[in-house]
Amino acid sequence: MADNSLAKTIYLKDYQPPAFLVESLKLHFSLDQERTLVTNTMQLKRAPKVTNNPPLRLDGRQLELLRVTLDGNLLDSGRYSVDPEGLVIENLPTKFTLEIVTAVNPKSNTSLEGLYASGSMLCTQCEAHGFSRITYFLDRPDILTCFTTTIEAPQKKYPVLLSNGNLINKGTLAGDRHFAIWQDPFKKPAYLFALVAGRLTTLEDSFITMSGREVTIHFHVEEQNRDKCNHAITALKKAMRWDEEEYGREYDLDLYQVVAVDDFNFGAMENKGLNIFNSKYVLAQPESATDSDYEAIEGVIAHEYLHNWTGNRITCRDWFQLSLKEGLTVFRDQQYGAQAYPGGGRRIREVRRLRNFQFPEDAGPLAHPVQPKEYVEINNFYTTTVYEKGAEIIHMLQILLGKEGFKKGMQIYFDRHDGQAVTIEDLLNAMSDANDYDLGQFRRWYDQAGTPTLAITQSWHAQTSEFILSIIQNCSPTPGQTEKQPLHLPLAIALLNSDGNEQAATLAGELVPDSPGSRVLEIKDKKAEFRFQGWGCKPVVSLLRGFSAPVQITSNYDKKELAFLVAHDRDPFSRWEAIQKLALNKILNLMKDPEGSETDKLFIETFGILVKKKWSAAEADGASELLILPDEIYIGEQLNEIDPQAISKTRQTLRKTLAQRWQQELEALYNEHQSPAPYEPLPAEMAQRRLKNIALNYLAALGLKGPGLDLCRQQYLKADNLTDRLAALSGLLEIITAEELPELDEFYLRGKNNPLLKDRWFALQAAAQHPNTAQRVEELTRHPDFKRSNPNRVRALLGTFAAANQSAFHQPDGFGYQLLSREITTLDSSNPMVAARLAGSLSRWRRFSSPFSTLMREELEKLAALPQRSRDLREIIDKSLVTSQNDKLKKI
Ligand code: BES
Ligand code: ZN
Secondary structure: OOOOOOOOOEEHHHOOOOOEEEEEEEEEEEOOOOOEEEEEEEEEEEOOOOOOOOOEEEEOOOOEEEEEEEOOEEOOHHHEEEEOOEEEEOOOOOEEEEEEEEEEOOOOOOOOOEEEEEOOEEEEEOOOOHHHHOOOEOOOOOOEEOEEEEEEEEOOOOOEEEEOOEEEEEEEEOOOEEEEEEEOOOOEEHHHOOEEEEOOEEEEEEEEOOOOOEEEEEEEEOHHHHHHOHHHHHHHHHHHHHHHHHHOOOOOOOEEEEEEEOOOOOOEEOOOOEEEEEHHHOOOOOOOOOHHHHHHHHHHHHHHHHOOOEOOOEEEOOHHHHHHHHHHHHHHHHHHHHHHOOOOHHHHHHHHHHHHHHHHHHOOOOOOOOOOOEEOOHHHHOOHHHHHHHHHHHHHHHHHHHHHHHHHHHHHHHHHHOOOEEOHHHHHHHHHHHHOOOOOOOOHHHHOOOOOEEEEEEEEEOOOOEEEEEEEEEOOOEOOEOOOOOOOEEEEEEEEOOOOOEOOOOOOOEEOOOOOOOEEEEEOOOEEEEEEOOOOOOOEEEOOOOOOOOOEEEEOOOHHHHHHHHHHOOOHHHHHHHHHHHHHHHHHHHHHOOOOOOOOOHHHHHHHHHHHOOOOHHHHHHHHHHOOOOOHHHHHHOOOOEOHHHHHHHHHHHHHHHHHHOHHHHHHHHHHOOOOOOOOOOHHHHHHHHHHHHHHHHHHOOHHHOOHHHHHHHHHHHOOOHHHHHHHHHHHHHHOOHHHOHHHHHHHHHOOOOHHHHHHHHHHHHHOOOOOHHHHHHHHOOOOOOOOOOHHHHHHHHHHHHHHOHHHHOOOOOHHHHHHHHHHHHHHHHOHHHHHHHHHHHOOHHHEOOOHHHHHHHHHHHHHOOOOOOHHHHHHHHHHHOOHHHHHHHHO
16 A cells, blocks of 8 residues: 555536446456456447547556457557556457456455455455556446446355346356356446356245336345354345335446445445345344344334435446435335334434434534535545435435425436436426426535534514524535535424424425424524414424424523423424433433532433333334433534533443432332333334343443343343343443453354454454453453454454444543554455445544543554555545645644
8 A cells, every 4th residue: 555646636516427328338357365367348330529639548546457358369568558457458449359267366355355365255445546456447426328247256165156137157167267248237337347157045035016016035144154044035025025116216227236245345235136234234133133123223224225216226426426325225215114113212322323424514623515516535535424414414304305206306317317327406496396396506515515504583472473594504614615505495394382292383384294293393594583473472492393404503402491301292393302301411411510409300310201201112212212312423523622521421420320319210110111022123112122221221321230140141141132132141240340241252152153243352352341341452452353354353353442432442542542543444445445444443533622522632643654555544644644724724
């Protein structure tokens, strides 16, 4: 990974349509772990509009070039030039055939991009630019062609040979070798190419599409995982049906294949007809997957399936359009999830994620628009902004256009652009044309970085019986964008009368069907005022219902009004937001007043009411969210300077106070929601387990003298599922150190032959709320099972430590930062993508108080001074350290 000229910036404004088109592509792979030969035969032609004779530049990296043939004639090396990024040929005819032979070494490819080995398998990852590590090609998403792929390999070692599309031929060859030929019926871009070879067992199922076609489903996994695929297969069929029913979209091929691999940089990849999944998002069994895993598997399976229409049939023109497929598909998988898991907690968890990851990103040095205008390394732009904020933008469109209007827009988008590589503009045009709706201002959501704030002043005028909302929107500067324009957004609200019922407000607005009594206020200007007339007394306003826009809200609520909303608001998000605000207020007061004269009881009493309430199974999901204190990261976001230790301590103290005050009630809650045996990952049972385990978590806060120790030990012993076992262990880890915990050793043994369980063993210790955690993490980096070549293991230990355990990571002596930066240094030379992701945890150093900020910066500077850095890491580090205007960001 040379740290030099490779770091050039790519700009959206420089986009040029391709000068050559690929009419067809034949690939031949002769597989070998250490030397795979790739023969690539393409028919190319100059694009119709090109009038001159431009050179052909093919992308290719880390390839051993063996031979180039043009129209059957071997080219000598003077006819082309090769550099580390590709190959250039000049003076070409308008139409020609190129044959290029290259060799790659999958075994030594630790980046997990291109063709690589995972265990005894060979597999590929091509998005965004992995294909150029397989062969020389026009590796850009607007080049679409039908692939015919022949795979040849030793039969014993690689009995299963897979690629995209349909299997058109297979057979045996001399020398115990065999082959398979796969062909695409539809054109696809190179990033959707996939190849898998290995000793795999195949589970077969089928699906009848709405037009009556039978689709064969194949899940290919290692033998020991055969019994862990049912959940994912069922989820796939549900997602296939849902896209038919919701969007009228049918699967287009006769075969849908999924492969599970252990070493994978991401969650999963939507390769056409051959999805490749991180094992973590396919394999599930009660003993090795938690409720959240079951839910996540369903979500990822749906996500990759739904890409077939939003991503594959209609793809991106260039990588600046990434949110066109990712934001839209996250929105679609969220929509799917909302009906699969209807408890109110799901939307709240989406909001928590957005606030804990996307809002901080948007307020830090790595902030970028949902449609970035420039990048150095595209892998660094698979961000929560492009994904989750991108999904929120689509959600806002759905609210503004209404559900039917939104669907109409989607139909026009599908009809107009099937088979094309398009832009975000094309999607917005389809929406705008379908509804005769001007989205000119709305488009700014894609161009402007930063989280807008709505300052909402409520005023009650008894003389005129008027309730007035005055709204000012604002957005702080972000890197490269000092001036911000006002955004167009839907603010869903309701006005509650003193019985807690929504009462029709006299202002015109649209009804939101799911949320009775809600109205959507359209905000366009920097300042707006809405007057509601005819009220007998001051109503209580429920704001941003359903989290109708990805904004922060400040408002002049009276604390009693917030408690009223906790009790009465029927919108699950707004009710949750009300108690979060009360809790946050309490925490901030405690932080200002650590000596303890803060005696306000309102939050503690409100919490008590919730603990005592008899929650039905259907309500349990939303209820469990109500009982969770604001996340540490979110608390930090509310402060001028983040003192992670103070935040953590205060939050813990409040947790303990609540547990002491409501101990009996929490024990009762714990007992009431015991889940039935045997375990089943059904939404209602998952919700009850969640609620019960939150009660247990509070009781564990009481330490050795509380009931938590016994309850956790009992629960650990009798658990028939991973959710309960882990909840018990994490409680125990809070009370007793890892070294003295026999349960932890027992758990380790359970994971002996199951890498996913072993990941849990690492993650659990990295997440422990214990003063020794950082030390323990350091020890674990020397554990024989800590494999840096496996991204899941790295994320389990270091990702959990640096991104999900504030108090352990932010040691006042900088130990946590030093540990992380050492690991980043090592990882960068093998897997830059993973290294760059981890480095994100240091990027927001300016927001922290002393000594944290200085210590974080010191580690960033060490990383900046490394003689060899990947382009990935370099971009993250350099942007994190940039000074000047960004210093302003510190004081948001
Ligand atoms: N296309 C992506 C996979 C990907 C991610 C490729 C990053 C290249 C770089 C896939 O559709 C995806 O988005 N996967 C997510 C999971 C999904 C449920 C949001 C992932 O892997 O995290
Ligand atoms: Zn995706």
